[in-house]
Amino acid sequence: MIKRICSTFLTAAARRWPEDLRDEMLAEWRAELHATPGNARRLRYAASLAASRPHREPAVVVRPGRNFAHAVLSLVLIAGLPMLYLQLALGWTTFRSDDTITWQAWVGAGSIVAAVVLGIICAGVTTGVTQLIRPAFVPLWTFGLMFAVFTAWPLLEGFSLNRSHVGDGFRWALSAGVLCALAGRVRRAPLSWGIVATAALVSYWSAVTRFDPYGMEVFFGGEFLPAYLFVLVTAVSIHVAVFLLVYANLLIRRHRATQAQVVTPPVAA
Amino acid sequence: MNTELRMTVPVARVLAALVADPTGDHYGMALMQSSELPSGTLYPILARLTEAGWLEKRWEEIDPSVAGRPARAYYRLTPAALPIARQRLAELHEQTRTAPAHTVAKEATA
Secondary structure (H helix, E strand, C coil): HHHHHHHHHHHHHHHHHCCHHHHHHHHHHHHHHHHCCCHHHHHHHHHHHCCCCCCCCCCCCHHHHHHHHHHHHHHHHHHHHHHHHHHHHHHHHHCCCCCCCHHHHHHHHHHHHHHHHHHHHHHHHHCCCHHHHHHHHHHHHHHHHHHHHHHHHHCCCCCCCCCCHHHHHHHHHHHHHHHHHHHHHHHHHHHHHHHHHHHHHHHEEEEHHCCCCCCCCCCCCCHHHHHHHHHHHHHHHHHHHHHHHHHHHHHHHHHHHHHCCCCCCCCCC | CCCCCCEHHHHHHHHHHHCCCCCCCEHHHHHHHHHHHHHHHHHHHHHHHCCCCEEEEECCCCHHHHHHCCCCEEEECCCCHHHHHHHHHHHHHHHHCCCCCHHHHHHHHH
């Protein structure tokens, strides 16, 4: 299974390399993978290649058409996926019973993992966004857009504006956006991603403004902690925040990784 | 050889690993460990350095069916690139040593 996943990752990575190098790089990676001990390290090796930016010549970086297309795609993904998910999530979050509580918890946990994966994929296909929008503005682009769509959605469906919901959404977007901007400024990856994880929780608390398991204790023998963890894991606002935070932070970090440079004067050979 | 190399921090790490053992053959996994870069960052850098004439790449001369494994690719700094790599690393070291931290950080992200 792991071997097959790694092979798929390597093949996907090779497809993004220039055609004349493709077979050679694939052979090299397969040889390295063969010599790598442990499934986890193999998986990390292959996944890193699959998630990396396509190899290209340094001079060929200005492609306004591609960057504009990425920005449009980014807009569609940021606005569309969360709203689609919110509609779908109504099907499994609007009821609770002893029979469903276990699988709902698993679906909630799975949704968080799916949000991370989706964030990685979406960031991978819209790397040109940071060529049009400064990385510092990516949190505003991401959460501002989401807030605008979230606010406008009821109006489009013919409902009137609910000020309470707008306030909740604003606090959610503001807290997530600010912490996302902070995470983007931190260079150390573990700390940066730690802030992202914190931001997902803080944005939730900013919106709900209270620690309340909403009566879920009845499903967990009256215990507060598992009930509250269940509420957190199944909170769709956390799922959406995770998706957007991973997406935005990856865009910022990738841009910095490729742009950070110290220009040194040419020296004759 | 193209000497106008964009000296990014990851490139400097790779060069430092290669300069540390200039006559040795370095394969990808070893360079990942010594440069502390993930494979997705390392290989594009190796490809750029090879295209620019800084590295020579050769394949291990083994019979895969006898060895029971595929041949690996090795990288080594070219003789012409070695003194330039050393000079660039020294310049970079000097910049980061003498400039205030915030200035270097600002330059690095410019």
